[in-house]
Amino acid sequence: MKAIIRPGSRNEALLSMQEKRESNARSYPRRLPLAIKRAEGIYITDMDGKQYIDCLAGAGTLALGHNHAVVREAIEGVLRSYLPLHTLDLTTPVKEAFIDEVFASLPHSFAEKAKIHFCGPTGGDAIEAALKLVKTATGNRAILSFQGGYHGSTHGALSITGTLGPKKNIHSLVPDAHFLPYPYEYRCPFGVGKDGHHIGTTYIENLLDDPEGGIVKPAGIVVEIVQGEGGSVPAPIEWLRELRRITKERDIPLIIDEVQTGIGRTGKMFAFEHAGIEPDVLVLSKAIGGSLPLSVVVYDKRLDKWEPGTHIGTFRGNQMAMAAGEVTLRFVKDNFLPEHAHEIGNYFIQQLKAIQKDVFSIGDVRGRGLMIGIEIIDPTKPANKIGSYPAYTELARKIQQECFNRGLILEVGGRFSTVIRLLPPLIISKEQVDEVLCRFHEAIISAEAQFGLC
Ligand code: PMP
Numbered sequence: 001m002k003a004i005i006r007p008g009s010r011n012e013a014l015l016s017m018q019e020k021r022e023s024n025a026r027s028y029p030r031r032l033p034l035a036i037k038r039a040e041g042i043y044i045t046d047m048d049g050k051q052y053i054d055c056l057a058g059a060g061t062l063a064l065g066h067n068h069a070v071v072r073e074a075i076e077g078v079l080r081s082y083l084p085l086h087t088l089d090l091t092t093p094v095k096e097a098f099i100d101e102v103f104a105s106l107p108h109s110f111a112e113k114a115k116i117h118f119c120g121p122t123g124g125d126a127i128e129a130a131l132k133l134v135k136t137a138t139g140n141r142a143i144l145s146f147q148g149g150y151h152g153s154t155h156g157a158l159s160i161t162g163t164l165g166p167k168k169n170i171h172s173l174v175p176d177a178h179f180l181p182y183p184y185e186y187r188c189p190f191g192v193g194k195d196g197h198h199i200g201t202t203y204i205e206n207l208l209d210d211p212e213g214g215i216v217k218p219a220g221i222v223v224e225i226v227q228g229e230g231g232s233v234p235a236p237i238e239w240l241r242e243l244r245r246i247t248k249e250r251d252i253p254l255i256i257d258e259v260q261t262g263i264g265r266t267g268k269m270f271a272f273e274h275a276g277i278e279p280d281v282l283v284l285s286k287a288i289g290g291s292l293p294l295s296v297v298v299y300d301k302r303l304d305k306w307e308p309g310t311h312i313g314t315f316r317g318n319q320m321a322m323a324a325g326e327v328t329l330r331f332v333k334d335n336f337l338p339e340h341a342h343e344i345g346n347y348f349i350q351q352l353k354a355i356q357k358d359v360f361s362i363g364d365v366r367g368r369g370l371m372i373g374i375e376i377i378d379p380t381k382p383a384n385k386i387g388s389y390p391a392y393t394e395l396a397r398k399i400q401q402e403c404f405n406r407g408l409i410l411e412v413g414g415r416f417s418t419v420i421r422l423l424p425p426l427i428i429s430k431e432q433v434d435e436v437l438c439r440f441h442e443a444i445i446s447a448e449a450q451f452g453l454c
Pocket of ligand 1: 151259
């Protein structure tokens with residue numbers, strides 16, 4: 001499915017260079033064929049001057065949108081100060097101020113017993129660190145994670161990721177990774193829908209206690225509070241509390257991956273706060289660097305059994321990212337952006353549910369805060385026994401393309417690539433949300449008509 005690119009356009013010139021020179025593994029440009037000239041707030045302008053609303057926002061990275069004044073000022077401040085731009089893991093005032101802000105943003109009861117470790121700059125790197133941390137601390141080797149979960153592309157992170165596509169040609173992934181069912185109501189793994197999550201936690205508890213269960217006591221369980229790449233699937237609060245109880249009672253470290261959900265996106269500073277639980281290990285990246293690459297693990301210090309130098313890496317001292325991250329954390333708190341994400345996210349979901357009634361192919365609208373999923377289904381096929389319709393991958397792609405043509409950038413993900421995902425910057429206003437809704441509504445009507453649904 002190729003997007004229309006005007007011949008002779010500057011976009012096309014750069015895109016064709018990209019196609020010739022970059023690897024076949026490139027992903028976003030295939031579905032969002034633009035070359036970017038500038039970006040500000042929620043807007044991106046391409047090389048031909050077309051403006052887009054960016055509801056992808058660096059896959060949820062840009063809490064404050066593009067080029068926010070406080071972020072630019074922080075970066076420029078580092079440049080003006082002649083601090084080293086690169087410090088390995090040596091400390092600086094910028095680094096200590098960043099750590100102060102991270103700890104001040106966490107619930108006090110967790111912060112007071114926490115330690116922080118700076119990882120290589122991406123979310124996947126922090127997941128690697130978390131896995132090694134709990135394996136070292138417990139002496140155990142198995143890791144449990146969840147079907148539909150996404151934790152990164154490195155060998156270890158991929159091993160505990162549900163998505164099969166990127167795994168199928170990679171042999172010898174990290175052994176002893178096991179997958180548990182995630183409470184995904186629309187495509188309930190137990191085929192019961194709403195109450196499936198009770199079965200899920202009962203299953204996990206029995207599995208962990210079953211001497212014939214096939215899985216040795218794990219080093220840790222890794223979970224997303226809202227599965228992101230898995231299709232914006234929020235776990236029920238009760239399920240999360242049960243998972244925390246089960247892991248605590250068995251002394252199994254719970255690793256909460258907030259790479260995508262962290263820093264206000266779901267309506268709380270950290271998504272685990274919705275359930276009133278605390279992690280043993282918290283994995284952070286994306287928004288924590290205020291647009292620049294940075295990742296950390298923050299964990300209960302009883303797990304700090306690492307020997308000096310056992311988890312290292314060259315690029316762990318990006319001063320500009322720490323300065324940008326510090327001001328982003330502060331801006332998010334001072335401007336009540338988690339509360340804003342909660343309110344505007346509810347409005348967004350409510351309006352999308354109204355659109356759902358007006359069209360044929362939306363099976364489910366769900367989310368928490370500004371992490372929203374719209375599940376596209378084929379209504380011409382029979383529903384299953386819980387009333388869920390089959391995925392409609394091609395239609396979801398067409399809707400994405402029609403949105404793109406109307407100047408709206410959004411992601412498609414989830415099971416069977418059938419979930420339209422909205423991850424706008426947290427600063428998005430109600431008027432801007434209305435504009436997104438208007439473009440989306442037009443796009444879905446047009447796409448459905450092209451697929452004969454009208
Ligand atoms: N964990 C989660 C929950 C993510 O959403 C992602 C990236 N989408 C990662 C880990 C991996 O992060 P990165 O791509 O920066 O390695």
